[in-house]
Amino acid sequence: MKAVAYYRNLPIDNPESLVDIELPDPQPGPRDLLVEVRAVSVNPVDVKVRAGAAPEQGQPKVIGWDAAGVVRAVGADVTLFRPGDKVWYAGSLLRPGTNSELHLVDERIVGHMPHSLDFAHAAALPLTSITAWELLFDRLRVPEGQTPTGRSLLVIGAAGGVGSILVQLARQLTGLTVIGTASRPETAEWVRELGAHHVIDHTKPLAEELKRIGVDTVDYVASLTHTDTHFPQIVEAIKPQGSLALIDDPEALDVRQLKRKSVSLHWEFMFTRSMFGTPDQVAQHELLDRVAALIDAGTLRTTLADHFGKIDVANLKRAHALLESNRARGKIVLEGF
DSSP: OEEEEESSOOOTTSTTSSEEEEOOOOOOOTTEEEEEEEEEEEOHHHHHHHHHOOOSTTOOEEOOOOEEEEEEEEOTTOOSOOTTOEEEEOOOTTSOOSSBSEEEEEGGGEEEOOTTSOHHHHHTSHHHHHHHHIIIIIISOOOOOOSOOSOEEEEETTTSHHHHHHHHHHHHHSOOEEEEEOSSHHHHHHHHHTTOSEEEOTTSOHHHHHHHTTOSOEEEEEEOSOHHHHHHHHHHHEEEEEEEEEOSOOSOOOGGGGGGGTOEEEEOOTTHHHHHTOTTTHHHHHHHHHHHHHHHTTSSOOOEEEEOOSSSHHHHHHHHHHHHTTOOOSEEEEEOO
């Protein structure tokens, strides 16, 4: 099968940062699906792994996690899917990635693809949907229900992949006032289209920007990027006994600054369940099916922003470079080999 991989951690503009390779077709284990990959999307985790995770000596490392495709074969103990099913998922950090024609994935972290989306539009959503759902409902423990609560959520980096679906989930499934941040006119408009009640500029002091829209402090903060840069402003902008959740990797945070407000701090990492084989892995299957139903009902929309063409080295390099520029909005998708 065709795949795209790397042998060394190199800058994306290096000719050998990603290479085309051929690999044997994989065979499914007991709980595995063998999926024909039709489309993938590229996430910040792809960039981080390519730049920092060394392959085994002399062996290629295939990355990529988001995928939409068709089940070709199933393992002996599979109960949730059958050959021919259209599926979407975000894979596991412990297994080869989805930048390949065929891919193995545990059925417990796979969902049935939305009927109303094609493969490209579906591939934009799994990793970010899982991350946003777990952050909002599992980490921050925001209750579902559209009755206004008087509480507010600030989403820092709302135009990115996770922010683009988090804004929708919070607006459509909760009673929160949703405030997103964006720094350019086109990204601010994107966040408004996705349902944010307000959009503020994260290149300016957040507390001042909130006061500009008549908000003194917020109950919840989802910090999706540059948390270390924004942290002093987050401390100022969050209410006493508020909650902060983050997904990025700040070099250092002085969390003692949260103490006087009794603010709770939550980490979200959507690979935790698959990485540790937690007993509740199937929750990701269930939430992907729930998101698919919300997509088909018209409650949520895809966050595909850029379609870069077929899955090959040149297009994956373009996608990695755009993510590294910190100027991407929504999701970048590639389709077919």
